[in-house]
Amino acid sequence: MKHLNKENINKNQVETVEQFKVLLYLENTFNLDEIELYLYDKSTIKLIDKNKVQAYFKYDKQTKKVQFYEKIHSKNELER
Numbered sequence: 001m002k003h004l005n006k007e008n009i010n011k012n013q014v015e016t017v018e019q020f021k022v023l024l025y026l027e028n029t030f031n032l033d034e035i036e037l038y039l040y041d042k043s044t045i046k047l048i049d050k051n052k053v054q055a056y057f058k059y060d061k062q063t064k065k066v067q068f069y070e071k072i073h074s075k076n077e078l079e080r
Contacts (some may be wrong), residue, residue: 001046004037018043018059025066026057040072 004023007013009032014020022045026037030047038046044058056069 002039004039004045006032009037014045015039016042018061019045021059022057022066 002015004014009023009027012020012023014023019039019042022043023037026032026035026045026047034050036048038048040046040056043061044056047055047057049055054071056072058067058069059065060067
């Protein structure tokens with residue numbers, strides 16, 4: 001899992017198109033100064049807030065929307 005620092009975020013430095021779409025969503029939704037972001041897998045970014053609460057945001061190719069998940073049981077299974 002790769003941590004995204006401020007420079008990575010400002011330059012949109014992610015590894016996939018799906019991660020890029022999730023990052024755009026997060027930039028428009030959250031104050032990025034208040035959270036930590038990690039590249040979780042090819043279509044998911046993990047978010048940790050200042051209270052250490054974790055959330056996962058995954059781009060769904062079929063619906064073309066970013067989905068929110070509270071926890072992940074495994075890399076193959078996300079739970080809403």
